[in-house]
Amino acid sequence: MRKTFADSMIELARKDEKLVVLIGDISHHLLRDFEKEFPRRFYNVGICEQAMVGLAAGLAMEGYRPVVHTIAPFCVERAYEQIKVDLCYQELDVTIISVGASFDYAHLGCTHHCYEDVSILRPLPNIDIFVPGNTQEFRDLLEDSWGNGRPKYFKLTKDVHSASTGVRAYECALLNLGTSRKAIFANGHLLQSVLNLPNWSDHTVVYSPTIEPVSPEAEALISRILRSHDLNLVIEENSSSGAYADKIFDIASKNNIRVLIKKLGIPRKFCENYGSASDHRERLGLTTHNLQEMINAPI
Numbered sequence: 001m002r003k004t005f006a007d008s009m010i011e012l013a014r015k016d017e018k019l020v021v022l023i024g025d026i027s028h029h030l031l032r033d034f035e036k037e038f039p040r041r042f043y044n045v046g047i048c049e050q051a052m053v054g055l056a057a058g059l060a061m062e063g064y065r066p067v068v069h070t071i072a073p074f075c076v077e078r079a080y081e082q083i084k085v086d087l088c089y090q091e092l093d094v095t096i097i098s099v100g101a102s103f104d105y106a107h108l109g110c111t112h113h114c115y116e117d118v119s120i121l122r123p124l125p126n127i128d129i130f131v132p133g134n135t136q137e138f139r140d141l142l143e144d145s146w147g148n149g150r151p152k153y154f155k156l157t158k159d160v161h162s163a164s165t166g167v168r169a170y171e172c173a174l175l176n177l178g179t180s181r182k183a184i185f186a187n188g189h190l191l192q193s194v195l196n197l198p199n200w201s202d203h204t205v206v207y208s209p210t211i212e213p214v215s216p217e218a219e220a221l222i223s224r225i226l227r228s229h230d231l232n233l234v235i236e237e238n239s240s241s242g243a244y245a246d247k248i249f250d251i252a253s254k255n256n257i258r259v260l261i262k263k264l265g266i267p268r269k270f271c272e273n274y275g276s277a278s279d280h281r282e283r284l285g286l287t288t289h290n291l292q293e294m295i296n297a298p299i
Contacts, residue, residue, distance in 0.1 A: 001156045002099055004135040006030040008142055009067065013038050016147070018063060022056055024049050024070030027099070053079040056094045057086035065093050065147060071105065072098035072114035072155065080120060087151040088126045094151050095142075101157030101188075102237045102266065106277045115266045119242030121153055122212055128152040129211040130169065131188040131238070134160035137167065137209050144169030157237070159277070161192035165207055172208035172218040174225070176201055182295055183229040185222075187211065187244050190235050196288040203295070204229060211244050222248065223255045231299050232261045235291060237281070240265030262294060 010033060013019045020041045021034060028044070035042040045052040049070060056066035068075060075098050076083070087094050098117070105112035121129055128150055132138040138156065145152055167173040183204040186194050191207055194200055206225055208214065214222075226232055226248070234245035245263040252259060264286065271280050281287060 001132065001135050001138050001158070001160065002027065002030060004138055005069070005097055005099075005156060006034065008139060009034050010037060012142075012146065013041060016065060018065045020059055020064050020066045022052050022066055022068050024052055024068075024074055026070050047074075049074045049079045050082050053082035053094075053096075054086050057082070057090065057092050060087075060092035060094050061090070066095070068094060068096045070098065071100040071112060072102075072117050073100070073112060076114065076117040076121065076153070083121070083127070083151070084124055088124045091126045091150060093147065093149045095146075095154070096152065097154045097156065099156050101155055101159075101277075103271060103277050103280045104158045106271075106275060106280050109274065110270055110272075113271055115237070116239050117153070117155060118211055118244065119239045119246075122242055122247070126150055128169075128213065129155075130209055131155045131211060131236075131244075132209045133165070133188045133191050133207075134162075137165065140167075141169045141209060155188070157189055159189040159192075161189050161195065163191060163195060163207075165191075165209075167207060167209060170210050170213060170215045170218065172206055172210070172214060172221060174221060175205040175207050176203070178203040178205075180204075181229050182231045183225050183233070184291070184295075185232065185234045185244070185248055187236055190237050190286060193235065193286065193288045193291055197292055197295075208244070211247055214247075219251055219255075222251050223257060226252050226257045226259050226261075230260065231295075232259060233264060233291070233294055234261065235264040235286070237286060238265055239268065241268055260299060264291060264294060
């Protein structure tokens with residue numbers, strides 16, 4: 001997805017002369033062609049993420065459409081105040097595109113992990129949050145939301161799912177309507193864990209790469225599925241506190257739906273082990289095997 005991001009910047013810049021890219025001393029090799037073609041619209045701000053978001057806000061106030069890019073914990077957690085006050089409060093058209101996802105940089109430990117980003121951004125007004133699951137989804141979500149005048153956050157990961165969902169920004173897709181009266185809600189690349197279930201077609205599967213906001217039609221679909229199923233499972237590679245699962249809870253509460261909803265996410269603890277991202281998923285239970293166990297558990 002990272003290479004797709006770089007290609008998309010060139011494609012968008014050729015169409016939109018207001019696009020400006022700001023990086024935090026990362027992805028130089030990927031953006032070399034962009035810098036060569038648009039040298040006056042490319043800035044390496046260095047390891048100054050708070051200043052980078054503030055600079056992007058100033059550019060947006062002058063009519064530009066800045067894209068801010070660096071590793072997730074640095075552009076979200078380190079610059080949270082600037083996102084809140086400079087971008088969301090003033091509702092500026094700035095797009096933040098992170099890399100590293102929750103723990104793509106697993107070998108670098110806690111400083112480079114970021115599974116709280118969706119949880120801490122969701123409460124902020126005026127920000128669109130996307131967790132694309134493959135390169136085509138990223139392209140579609142970026143195209144659909146580009147130039148909408150709002151702050152936007154894209155969480156990119158190395159891993160992708162193999163499905164062609166066709167889902168667009170602010171919508172969700174009903175990938176399967178099963179007969180088991182058990183529904184699975186997913187976003188991002190963990191959709192693949194759902195599709196790897198030996199009997200996945202027995203279950204209803206709802207997929208949403210948009211976390212906030214979703215359209216009224218998407219909310220109506222989610223509400224209908226929640227009402228018509230005895231068990232609703234939410235799987236995501238985000239913190240189990242405040243992210244996509246809690247979005248589903250909020251929709252249930254808003255629409256007075258009393259239903260069983262179970263979360264399969266990252267528990268509220270530090271990932272202190274070292275290894276690959278897949279090692280972390282195995283230890284945290286973000287696998288097809290664990291999903292199957294939750295489906296089979298007595299209600």
